[in-house]
Amino acid sequence: MLLLLARWRWWLAFPVVLVAVAASTAAASWELVVVLQEGTQVYRLGSWAPSIGIEYVVDLLSAFVAVIVTSVSMLVIIATRRIAEREAGDRLGAFYGLVLLLLAGLTGMVVTGDLFNLFVFLEISSLAAYALVFQGGRPAMLAGYRYLILGSIGGSFYLLGVGFLYFTTGTLNMADTAAALALDASARSVQAGAIFIFVGLGLKMALVPLHLWLPDAYTHAPSSVNSLIAPVMTKVGAYAMMRMFISVFPDGYLTNVVPIADALLLLGLIAIVFGAIVAVAQRDIRRMLAYSSIGQIGLIAVGIGLATPLSFVAAQLHLMNHAVMKATLFLSAASVRLSTGLTDVSDLTGMGRRMPGTMAAFTLGAIAMVGIPPTAGFFSKWYLVQAGVESGQWVVVAVVLASSLLSAVYLFRVLEHIYLRPAQPDAAHAPVVIPQGGSNDEPADAGESPADVIAPALLLGAATIVLGILNSWIVINVLDRAGL
């Protein structure tokens, strides 16, 4: 529908998308309020009873994640309007159609109460994401192709796992599956199913060593796309992983019978260290942020893997915090690229003066990532460290604490370039020409991006502090009641 409309009147695309996303954000927020007051909401599609019909279940966890996904996406879409217009050119209608498809898939994954339906939404969002990455021109082709292959493998693994569960339980509804598994989960097929689901979702959330698709996809995708998929895409994978722990498999099954929690814990720890160390070595700022994401996903995985109520709180909180922080950072990078076409860390010299607003947003995001209190990033680590102490997992405590320092290494390196190093007058770093469409006639010494780019970035940056200060409220009222 939108696609047709957009082909016809391309300039309408943005307002329509904006209205759609805003409505979706409002609906998700309203849903969160309703769930907070009345408890879990269930909607049966077509009024068919479960096991035949598809059920949508919104509990606190899904409402929480839905609000994050929709609100962050809304801000990103507002901020990247100009960038998208330039990057997508006359294919803007198709571009925004894909964006909406992506969001529909992601929100669908969050609210569904059906294992197979989750797969459908997973594939919808993934297909939209592949297509969006392909918009990035020639280098994006290979990246997108790899993303497509690996993403499809991940989806297939998940589907296989669901199939194995179906052998035993005879249902695809999450609640029914959980009830059946609670009675008898001893079958081999359940174990195999759990492992397949774990691998499939691990790939979607880019958990090391299943992360290979992510760095290239984030680097070569158009700026308007990576700002959108980086904050939310992997998070929804993580959400699905949590959902398996909370709503599908019986209590203790994934920790004791099949050691998936341990695997998540171990791989998460490796991811934290690996992501941060590789990020230090990157020249391209988007690639650095991509590896940083891999490390941050590790924190969420560790939170899930510890599998205690407190660690789930930490994982959910970090899911939110990282979405906001990464959106801030990617938007800042996109803003730099919009004005100057520059992408390397070393190109940022002197940007503190040229683009003060963008760089302020970047600084806020960076400080939050390092985890200086009272920013949001501090508190995810705070709860995670506590969960580690509580479980006697001292390696977790040490790695999580060290992750702050590792983030500081690569982020302050960027801040040094922005604020401290003198601007390079030489032409050795000629601006990269943005592929496709739009005009590139802006001079390399262009100033700040327009306000509609900076304002959302700054808003997200400010949100890292506000969410940090409000974390106590969020934890007490939402997350404590949403988790294990």
Add this chain to the structure above:
Amino acid sequence: MTETFSSAGPVIVVAIPAAGAMLVALSGRWPNVRDAWSTIAALAMLAAVVAMLPGVLDGRIPQATLIELTPGIDVTLRADAAGMIFALLASGLWVVAGVYAVGYMRGGNEHKQTRFFAAFALSLAAAAGVALAGNLLTFVLFYELLSLFTYPLVTHRQTEEAIVAGRKYLTYTLSGGVLLIGGTAWIAILGIDASFTAGGFLRNASLSTGTAWALFALLIAGVGVKSAVMPLHSWLPSAMVAPTPVSALLHAVAVVKAGVFGMIRMLAFVFGADMLNDMGAWQVIAAFAAVTLVAGSLLAIRHDNLKRRLAYSTISHLSYIVLGVAIVGPIALTGALLHLVGHGVTKITLFFVAGAIHTRTHRENVSELDGIGRQMPITMGAFTLASLSMAGIPPFVLFTSKFYLGWGAAEVEKQIFLVLYLVSGVLSAAYLFPIVVRAFWRTSDAFTRFGEADIRMVVPLVITGVLALAWGLVPNVPFSFFDLATDVSSAAFPDSVSVAGAR
């Protein structure tokens, strides 16, 4: 006895410099307005602290509880006697350092002065937060912010050397912060109320020995970084690359003082005397502090660069304070708190002088200072006063503090530290007096064209130089440092019969 009452006072103290930073940042285009804001904020902050002083001396402790930071733990600001000492010192020295900084930055035609003064004010807000933090998490919050806000000051010159020093500074301070966060999170998960309590809040927590030692290692190493206890000290000499007012801020007003103040908080208010004695943990700190105290002095003698020499002197003198707390005795604690104040006012004078010499003559090495006393007699006069104080000559302020430190060591039968304090006094003389001798008694024809520095630099250094003498004679005027220090001691050692001078 003390009672706590709810008051906005502590919040105002933290808010004034934060608001000052905002005003400074907004008025960057008009340097005179900007620098006026900076000075007004400093005076307002001092006034706000002093306003709380009479109540605190009467045992009425103002406390403000702000938002709940994590479930069960609030941001709490509480102006107890120990916090008041640090808050008074920091805000008082900010007044003089602020005026001096204006003279220095304009005299040296430094760039980005707005960023500089804004970050300076923010650092003071963080330092005030450290001083008045009522519980461990609030302390950590401001301690981390202090690292962050001082980073642009350390790297102010933006040279390669400054950037490298900044990296080192962040590496050390953030690592320390991370250790503190680990310890704080651990205490929180144990369900212990981490409000600072004289005598230690861990005392009644019945921790296992292993846990107690682990917490001890995390928390003490955490504050040990900013206290520059060896081997965690090497960021401090590197940070000397920053402009002199920053050195003053680092050494006298905020940063290292936040470190040793944190050490006092950890030892006397988290662990407490009983636990330190039972665990035998005091010996560990005392050993590190004793080594630092002597080694710092010896290294100071070897350095020809004046600022570096002063940096190592700071490292040594900080360990006076750390050792004073580790001795675990009421009189030694009084001495440690007095030394915190005395070293602040004395060392800031020395740095002011170093900066004044630098802006006038661009000389930084001790060997180039022959005869400078005749060109800059007022400046070098202040330097002489401060040197006498550093060496612990009566009746200067650092004599008083060192007297209490030594007496405190003897009181609890730890005479070896008394000897150490005496030896180190001689070493302090050995690295400072030669400078005075060179300045006044050697001649050189290199200085004929120089006079005194800008009046905005000379007046502050004279004030602090005179205070280094005056507070030795009357430590209670005007800020009642002595009474506050004995209040802290008698609260931390309630069983002690003879807290020296206790009212």
